[in-house]
Amino acid sequence: MMNRSVKETLLRLLILLAGLTVAHLGVTLFLLADLGADPFNVLVQGIFRTARELIPWKGLTHGYTHIAMCFSIILVLLIIDRSYIKIGTLLCMVCGGPTIDFFTYLLDFLSLTERSLWVKLPILATGCVILAFGMTIVIKSDAGTGPNDLVALVISDKGPFKFSIVRVLVDACFVLVGFLLGGSFGIGTIVCACLVGPVAGFFLPRSEKLVNKMLPSTIDRI
16 A cells, blocks of 8 residues: 555545445345344454453443454454555444444334344345445455455465355354354354355455456556
């Protein structure tokens, strides 16, 4: 990012924000289906419940734990390989809540809580596909990524496995550790952990072409 012009940096950040918006629409559909938290939040929930028993601080919340986990990942990557931490990384961490709140208000008419499982599952799966597409736009913007993708990208870049496989393994580890620490999950968590990685693997080359079309021809391709 340091060698890029201001114009290119801003354009890549706009592409990242567009991808984040799409991804958080998917997350909102996932949450509205009410079939379990996403893998990262299962981990956060487990850590939060464990920390609440160990730390006598009444102000400790799930939200604060989420932020602490995000910045812990950033800190570790700053030590391992700081090239993965970019200006858009912070945007990925702070934009989620407000965007999801907006889409939740917008999609309130769906009223999925009382619907049957067979209505919820297709909407949850749709949310996972939209999430996967949005996050590939974010990744290919090359301006920063969210916590799950940061971990999966580092491992896949430095190892022999494809991103789609690594993302499934990372999500599975998040769910397992979160569950062991007291986090809870549902069928939606399992669907998300198994579906998002492979769908992202399908979208990645297509998103790369899409992002490259959005960038001026004088800008080096991702």
